[in-house]
Amino acid sequence: MTDPVFEAHRDHLMAVAYRMLGSRADAEDAVQEAWLRWHATAAGPAGEQIDDPRGWLTTVTARICLDQLRSARVRREAYVGQWLPEPVVDRFEADLADQVVRTDEVSYALLVVLERLNPEQRVAFVLHDVFAVPFAEIAEVLATTPAAARQLASRARRTVSADDAPRHTADLAEQRRVVDAFLDAARAGDIDGLLAVLAPDAVAVGDGGGMVPAGRRPVAGALPVARFIAGLFRRYQREATAVRVEPVLLNGDLGLLAEADFPDGSMLRGTMAFAVTGGQLTAVYNQVNPAKLSRVPSAR
DSSP, X not given: OOOHHHHTTHHHXXXXXXXXXXXXXXXXXXXXXXXXXXXXXXXXXXXXXXXXXXXXXXXXXXXXXXXXXXXXXXXXXXXXXXXXXXXXXXXXXXXXXXXXXOTTOOOHHHHHHHTTSOHHHHHXXXXXXXXXXXXXXXXXXXXXXXXXXXXXXXXXXXXXXXXXXXXXXXOHHHHHHHHHHHHHHHHHTOHHHHHHHEEEEEEEEEEOTTTSOOOSSOEESHHHHHHHHHHHHXXXXXXXXXXXXXXXXXXXXXXXXXXXXXXXXXXXXXEEEEEEETTEEEEEEEEOXXXXXXXXXXXX
């Protein structure tokens, strides 16, 4: 049975949970648990009156996410290779003037940086800096004081803006110029072309989840990244019977969706997300873990 009050806030709760957890599947689990608690409290036998459903549900969802983040730290220590968030992919329209971009999206690059935070810092940062939740309410989620919650968010902010964090400040038009140049150079195996669009301290990170080959460590530096990308494209062009690459909106920014068909009938899918600043790529995030691509549409 649907609950119209809860359903009115479901999208908001999914947005909160996904930004905290970096996984659509985990976010859905958190929102489902929030619904169960809502149903037991507001629609249960006691029928407790909740004056601010959105605030109540946000607090409950945040507490559930906090518990998941604490357990996720243990799971991710045993994760094979690098861990990257699950992407949210939408079709990209060739005419930028006609493109509708969701302004509430948090960039993939930021989601990656949020992995550096401890669970309490991440909850405080997402609730305050993304959703403007007051520190008094954040303190309730974290079972601490408003001053301590403010300090957690401040520490998180310093980590997010640290000098070694990939920078991403470009608008969609600049992203398209840079990503188009990157893709042309990658397809041609043009190392110099790749170096022209890679920042000196660029980094490439891949997530195969132990299911698909991907680098177990980040590739750092413009030349190593250029050689890695050129080799990756060369391999698929040599081994695959067909390769499809198309631009997509990935967490609100320009990214790439790629599919490669192989002679044995298998297919490899992946997404590439980018951090772009000053006309250069500061990071390339290659997601090829099939478990994190189940919601990604097929290439056209």
